Amino acid sequence: MSYPNLFSRLSTRLEPSGIRKLEQLAKDTPDLISLGPGQPDGTLFPSAEIFSALSVMFDSPDTTARALQYGQSRGNPELLALLVQRMRDQGVTCDTSNILVTAGAQQAIDLITQLLVDDGDSVLVQPNTYPGALQVFRARGANVESLADQAAPMQGRGTKFIYAMTDFQNPTGEVLSEKERALLLATARQRDTFLVEDSPYREIKFSDHDLPPSLLEMDCGNASPDTGRTLFIGSFSKIIAPGLRVGWIVGPANVISLLTLLRQGSDLQPGTLSQEIVANLLEHGIDAHVARVRQRYQARRDAMLDALQAHLFPYATWNAPEGGFFVWVKLSVPIDARELLDKAIENGVAYVPGSEFLHDTRSSSNLRLSFSIADPQCMDEAIRRLADTIDAVLKNTTSD
Template sequence: MTFDRPDYPLSRRAHRMRASEIRELLKVIERPGMTSFAGGIPEPSLFDVAAFREAYAEALTDSGASLQYSTSEGYPPLRQWIARMMTARGVACTEEHVLVTHGSQQALDLIGKLFLDPGDALVTAAPTYLGALQSFSAFDPAFVAMRFHADAVSESGPAKLVYLVPDFANPSGETLTVREREAALAFARRAGAIVVEDAAYADLRYEGESLPSMAALDIADSGSIDAARTLYCGTFSKTLSPGLRVGWVCGPAALIRRLTLIKQAADLHTATINQQVVHRIASTSFDGAVQRARALYAGRRDAMLAALDRHAPAGVGFTRPAGGLFVWLTLPPDLDSDVLLAKAMELNIAFVPGRAFFTDGSGANNLRLSFSLLHEEAIANGIGTLCGLLEVALRAGAAGGRSAA
């Protein structure tokens, strides 16, 4: 993305901003015949359109309140519902510990504004969620990549934030064990950092036992949510609807109050009618929506893993996520996924190259595949085509030189 005029008096922050590679890809991959493994977009057949239509109709009969300004903290019944759900999941809280946001993406922006000054240390996994890197980069932090092993965590100096997607991470699909979560929390305490737990995919588990959230572990250790240091970022985008843009932050009341002030300056409040509709749907059918999503996505994940088992060339590794929407491929080091994407697009196959998920320009030999939006047959055929292209790239690489075709 470029600007037409070089003389606009832009801020230093604006010069640091870069377009999302995924958002740019979405503009291209809508052409007919494209098999897209790029965006982690929810399956639209899961949206209960009839229930949403009825919920909007009910909201609009409420004397116009749904079309009025509302409190910055969020619609009280929705905050109360979220607080009850979080409490049931081991995060004992009340509505004063919940701020409704314009999707969990806004939560990341608000948190960045609250904590980050230029040069502050921000610890992340590598790779990590591109949207978080975009959001936090605006505040010019010093990114520190770290893996939280259960027995030994790399030491570093003070840090402001530790950002993690502990369940079925975007992009890798990996899940932190309980010991790794505890290690990350212990590191944050030593570093004086706030933990940002991005729980966008936590409900989408297809196998195995659910693990306690980092917020729940933090509260169990510290004694209460107000003594904890974790900000839990949740969203309804992956379970009910991404288009309504409703998410939340749950954490110590003192931090929620400060985040609320920043949100007031940003947008006053999240759309009243959307919050009311989400509350109506969540109150009556949240668990059912989650179960339907799990059943559908589990089948698509299985189809992708089976196709990779059949077709992936030797030397190509991939994760086996227990949930979420993504599989992460690791190619031999001499292959460049950006070059591979250009060739794949000629065959109507799209994915996200790995560099987008690293702060240091590494990850060229990685790529992210999403299975959320394609039927099993399309997944199998698309993976077969992609792996055929990888075979060609590997042979070309063996013949000499860095290549992907």
């Protein structure tokens, strides 16, 4: 049955996620080695600690009732206090009025977009950026533009915010330098607009080198986020578990209040049980767990880099990320990464083509390889299959 003219404009703008399609394909194709989905490794989830936290919660009727009852729209007070301390440890001076707990970073992106964007307003993004954010911006009617296309500074009427990933970015794995961060902040100030900093990978780093300060810290210094224009998005999905759906936004208190009203009309509050679990884990300390996570992902990154060096040179060049989940590959041969994907899948390997990370419909010679869940023992075979696919396509092109 059809329902003409009953669906909203929002519904007509919704686009399926290409990466989600790859996740399903990997499940449906047993022999496929997928280097596509950027999921955390499920074997690293702190299941014993979570079980212990649940045991404490269900130890008495009072704690059980609290863990299963409605909670405050802004978030569990204990968790908010722990997040305040966590942000202060990162150089950000804030209090609980500056923080909203969200159902992961994705909800944070959506709430911010709902608050700031009307149809036709501009959102500026990095040249390659997180497709889940692009999905939200387009659905909410934003005009998405690349920072790389801004030839000269503008006054920015209609530009509602700049969205940037600063640490081990998805998809490129790059870390913005302090100078690049300062330029982003200067652009936001020049345009008199918000700066949205999405940082889910900041703690997945493979060296002891300090990262540059966050945009939020640079924006406000030792002062409150109330003095700035940066909205910081954090998440526990990568360092604890994505199924808990716990993230947070830090920003000016008046903006957080408006975002809280929006969330009341959406899901009322963040999940009480998940917040209780995360608060318990933070209270007992997660540094040792995070260290194990970093070690495992670094080993997988190293296995991928070794395989790339063994098989993909001279077909491509790539970076060596110092954290995160991804290696960003640029083909050195005249092949479109999206067109190559179907052949690669036939040959038993999958990846995400670079066009998924563009704000427009251009083709791309880049591809994103995720090492987060791939078995290191399969990594060499996966890259060999990719190299064989490229070689076969080149030979077929030459023979034509």
